[in-house]
Structure formats: C-alpha cells, structure tokens
Amino acid sequence: MAEITIVGGKGQHHAGCVCTDNIDLQSGRCAVTHGINGEFIKSNACSYCYAKYLFKNKYEIKPSITTEYLRNEIQRRNKEKTKENDKSKNVKSIRLGKLTEIWDTLHPEQSKKTLISVIYACNDLELPIMLMTKLLPYDKDIALTLTTNKDGVLHYSLGSDDLELGAVTQGMTNKRRIEEAQKYYDFGVNVYLRLVADVVQPMTGKHKEIEQVGIPLLITPLRYSSKELFVLNTKLEWNEAKEQGYKFDRGTLRPQLIHPTWGNKNTHAYCGIVGDSLGCNACGLFGGRRKWIKDE
Numbered sequence: 365m366a367e368i369t370i371v372g373g374k375g376q377h378h379a380g381c382v383c384t385d386n387i388d389l390q391s392g393r394c395a396v397t398h399g400i401n402g403e404f405i406k407s408n409a410c411s412y413c414y415a416k417y418l419f420k421n422k423y424e425i426k427p428s429i430t431t432e433y434l435r436n437e438i439q440r441r442n443k444e445k446t447k448e449n450d451k452s453k454n455v456k457s458i459r460l461g462k463l464t465e466i467w468d469t470l471h472p473e474q475s476k477k478t479l480i481s482v483i484y485a486c487n488d489l490e491l492p493i494m495l496m497t498k499l500l501p502y503d504k505d506i507a508l509t510l511t512t513n514k515d516g517v518l519h520y521s522l523g524s525d526d527l528e529l530g531a532v533t534q535g536m537t538n539k540r541r542i543e544e545a546q547k548y549y550d551f552g553v554n555v556y557l558r559l560v561a562d563v564v565q566p567m568t569g570k571h572k573e574i575e576q577v578g579i580p581l582l583i584t585p586l587r588y589s590s591k592e593l594f595v596l597n598t599k600l601e602w603n604e605a606k607e608q609g610y611k612f613d614r615g616t617l618r619p620q621l622i623h624p625t626w627g628n629k630n631t632h633a634y635c636g637i638v639g640d641s642l643g644c645n646a647c648g649l650f651g652g653r654r655k656w657i658k659d660e
Contacts, residue, residue, distance in 0.1 A: 366391035368426050368433075368482065370441040373462050375452060378642050380657040382649060383494070384452035385441060386462035389478050392422035394464040395499060396530030402470050408530030410498075410523070411593050412560065412586060415463040425474045428481035431488040438489070457515075457649060458486055461496030469499055469534045476503065483509040483516070490514045494647045496521060496558070498531040502547035510553045517648035518553050519582065520545040522574060523560040527597070538570075542577060549579050556633075556648045562586045562597060563638065564609040567625040580652065582645060583626070585636040588617040630654050 368387055375384030397419055399405045404423070409416035429437075438455045445453060460466050460482065468475045483506070486493045492515035500506070500520075510516045520541045525532045531541075542557065549555040559574060561567075563585045567575075575581060588594040588610075591602045594617055600608055609621045620639045622629060633654050634643025641656040 366424060366426050368429050368437070368478075370437055370455065370458070371462070372450070373459065376450065378637075378657075378659060380642065380644055380655070382457060382644075382646050383459045383462075384450070385455045385457065386459045387482060388462055388464045389426055389460060389466050389475070389482070390464035390468065391424050391426055393419035394530075395423075395468040395470070396465055396528070396534070398423075398468075398470055398530065398534065400533070405530070408533060410530070411527040411596075412523070412589070414589065418463065425468055425471055425478055428478045429485055430481070431485045434482070434485035435489060455491070457492040457494065458482075459494040459496070459647070465499050466495055466497050467499040467501070469501075469536070472501075476506070480506060480509055483513065486516075487513050492516060492649050494649065495519065498528065498541060499534060499536050500544065502544050504551070507548050507551040507553050510548070511551070515649050516554060517556060518545075518548055519556045519558040519647070521558045521560060521584075523586075524597075527593075542574070542579075545579055546577070554648060556580045556582045558582045558584055558635070560584045560586050562619070563622045563626055564619045565598060566623050580633070580648065582633045582635055582648065583643075585619045585622075585634065585638050585643070587619070587636070589615070629656055 370385050370387055373383040373386040375381040397404055397406055397408045404421040442454050466479055493513050495518045498521050522538050525537055545555050557579050605617055610617050611620050618637055622638055633645035636643055637659055640659055642659045644655050644657055645652045
C-alpha cells in the first residue's frame with residue numbers, strides 16, 4: 365500500500381515559487397480518470413494535464429496519517445533537501461494535489477478520512493497548507509479544519525468542460541465547482557478560483573463571468589504539450605504559433621504575451637510563465653501577492 369510522502373515540485377525549478385513540498389493523496393492515477401463504475405478511462409484525464417502520461421490502471425487512496433507520522437516525514441524530507449542542496453532548505457508549507465486529486469467522488473468516506481488527517485497534522489505542526497481540487501464537494505468538517513489552519517488556502521481549478529471530461533462525468537462541471545467554492549468562501553475559508561486559460565487568446569464570455577463571481581481569481585496560463593490540443597483550443601495551425609504569441613520551450617508551447625482583454629500583467633494574480641517571467645501570488649498564502657519573477 366502506498367503511503368503519504370512529501371516530494372518536490374515546481375518550486376525546485378522556478379525561483380520564488382512556494383510549491384516546494386507536495387503530497388498526493390491518491391496513488392497510481394488521478395480520480396478524474398474513473399469511469400462511472402471506477403474503471404480506468406485514461407481519456408477522462410484533463411487534456412492539458414502534465415501528469416497524465418504517468419497514470420496507470422492501478423489506483424488507491426492513501427491511508428490517513430497522524431501528526432507524529434507527518435513530523436517524521438518532514439524530518440526525512442528535510443534531510444533529503446540537505447543532501448540535494450535544495451535551496452528551499454526546510455519544509456515550510458504543504459501543497460496537496462500535485463499529480464492527483466485530493467478527493468474521490470466514488471469513495472468519499474476514505475477521501476475525507478485521509479484528507480482531514482493531513483489537514484489536522486499540518487494544523488498541529490502549524491504548517492500552512494494549499495489544497496488543489498476539481499472534485500471536492502462542500503463539507504463543513506473540512507471547511508472548519510481549513511479555517512483553523514495557520515494559513516490555509518483552497519484552490520478550485522477551472523478551465524473548460526470540453527477539456528476536463530473526467531471531472532464533468534462525475535458531476536463536477538466548472539459551474540458546480542464555483543458553487544462548491546462559494547460555500548467554502550462563505551464559511552470563511554481562504555478560497556481562490558484557479559482559472560487555467562490561454563492568455564494569448566482573448567477573454568471569453570465565460571471567463572468574464574468567472575471574473576465577476578467575487579472569489580479571488582488566480583490565472584494559470586495554459587501551455588500546450590501537444591499539437592492536437594493547440595489546434596483544438598485555438599483553431600490555429602502549429603506552424604502559426606510563433607507568429608501568434610507562443611514559443612516552444614522546454615517541451616511545451618508557452619505564451620509569450622497576455623491579450624489586452626485580460627488587462628495588464630498586474631490586473632489579476634497569476635501562477636505560471638508568460639514570456640521570460642513567472643507570475644506568482646504564493647498560491648494565496650501570506651495574504652497573496654501579485655508578483656512577476658524573472659524565470660531562470
């Protein structure tokens with residue numbers, strides 16, 4: 365049985381990023397790849413997911429943990445960081461949901477037990493916590509544990525229903541996610557709507573509706589890992605990309621500019637690379653921020 369382990373993340377590759385210590389609550393694959401009976405349907409993975417190539421026909425929710433377990437795991441991780449000369453040095457916060465979901469709609473009891481155990485352990489150790497989700501429904505117990513965290517934040521990832529078939533199949537459309545996010549927000553949880561969007565292209569009507577919801581918005585600039593997704597989403601040809609504001613770099617096609625309809629770089633909070641800079645708001649920790657950092 366897979367156990368909860370703290371691993372590195374994009375914070376090891378981008379200066380200033382706080383996502384240096386991550387925990388996944390599911391093993392083998394992400395719960396969005398479930399069919400209606402729990403069978404593995406790889407095409408249900410989000411079209412833009414950078415981890416979907418790792419998913420296999422193997423799945424489990426990791427068992428719950430104690431505070432002592434997390435304390436020992438942090439000590440192990442800190443030793444690992446020292447050995448690797450990791451500039452982030454010590455575990456200062458925990459991000460849940462690097463490669464997989466934090467919730468499973470088909471197994472809510474085990475999902476809740478594991479998730480709450482990790483939040484409780486982080487609370488006991490006064491560790492800020494970041495939760496990333498598409499599937500989490502409103503639960504008062506979870507809301508309460510998050511409001512008692514030192515500096516917790518809950519992110520509802522939004523995008524396009526057409527590109528997120530697994531979440532939609534399980535009833536978690538983008539509209540439903542906003543509804544669940546609103547419930548946590550009204551309870552007093554620090555919530556962000558994390559919008560994955562191609563910022564080279566104009567804002568759509570749906571984007572503008574999300575902008576008006578009233579929950580803080582964090583934009584993740586979409587990057588393309590396949591020609592098929594680029595053509596499908598932009599209606600452009602791959603050989604037109606460079607002239608239209610994109611650049612192929614480090615294995616993906618990345619945005620080089622922000623369309624004026626999004627405002628300037630500081631109109632919204634960003635999480636991701638545009639051109640040669642990384643937009644960062646510390647994932648909403650520490651009151652959030654709107655900062656652009658030279659990407660190395």
